[in-house]
Amino acid sequence: MADPIFRATEPLPDDQSEGPLVKRLGWFVGIAIVSMLVVAAVAYALRSLLFIG
Numbered sequence: 001m002a003d004p005i006f007r008a009t010e011p012l013p014d015d016q017s018e019g020p021l022v023k024r025l026g027w028f029v030g031i032a033i034v035s036m037l038v039v040a041a042v043a044y045a046l047r048s049l050l051f052i053g
Contacts, residue, residue, distance in 0.1 A: 012018065 018024065
């Protein structure tokens with residue numbers, strides 16, 4: 001059987017924090033910005049293909 005890409009994780013113990021809020025928000029903002037740039041790049045690439053043909 002293939003190794004699953006996504007695995008269930010155990011919840012954190014009560015005495016362990018999830019990490020600093022600034023770091024988690026930084027990841028969220030970074031992923032959001034990169035995903036917007038990728039969508040814009042694909043949109044402009046498709047738009048340019050329409051004007052070529």
